[in-house]
Amino acid sequence: MPAVRHTSFAPHVAPDTRLLILGSLPGARSLAERRYYAHPTNQFWRLLGAVVGRPIADLPYDERLAALGDARVGLWDVIRSAERSTSSDSLIREAEPHDLAALIADLPDLRMIAFNGGKASAIGRKQLPQLDSIAVIDLPSSSAAHTIGFDTKLDHWLVLRDAL
Numbered sequence: 001m002p003a004v005r006h007t008s009f010a011p012h013v014a015p016d017t018r019l020l021i022l023g024s025l026p027g028a029r030s031l032a033e034r035r036y037y038a039h040p041t042n043q044f045w046r047l048l049g050a051v052v053g054r055p056i057a058d059l060p061y062d063e064r065l066a067a068l069g070d071a072r073v074g075l076w077d078v079i080r081s082a083e084r085s086t087s088s089d090s091l092i093r094e095a096e097p098h099d100l101a102a103l104i105a106d107l108p109d110l111r112m113i114a115f116n117g118g119k120a121s122a123i124g125r126k127q128l129p130q131l132d133s134i135a136v137i138d139l140p141s142s143s144a145a146h147t148i149g150f151d152t153k154l155d156h157w158l159v160l161r162d163a164l
Helices: 028-033 044-052 061-070 100-105 118-127 150-163
Strands: 004-007 019-023 073-077 079-084 093-097 112-116 135-139
Touching (some): 019 100, 019 150, 044 061, 061 073, 100 118, 112 150, 135 150
Parallel strands (some): 019 112
Antiparallel strands (some): 079 093
């Protein structure tokens, strides 16, 4: 399958965002549906529901985003656009990053930045300015392709509660 250039979504943040979760680049299903973490096997919504104490995975997409806003959680991706032939992060090429520093500058209540997976961290950490009062953490990917198991992932993801 030939590589195609894909473009990510606009950020889902509000001025009072305390926790910013950054992925790499939406997968094929998410791009097709224009929704963050749309693939049914991706564990993102279940993991984040446990973090905020609300079963947001069961909600319609617009209500999921509203629940994140209520919890003061923002979403975005570290990659503005890149070439990729499938949804695998390992196949991302020619990545053009987002301006994370500009986004962070507009979030005065931000307490924590969390990278969802290794590729997001590898690219995103390079884009961050010096941060003195904002925690920066790496999470195991919510993708089902990262096979360490839900409970093991959840143990790592629960640290996000510290930002809420």
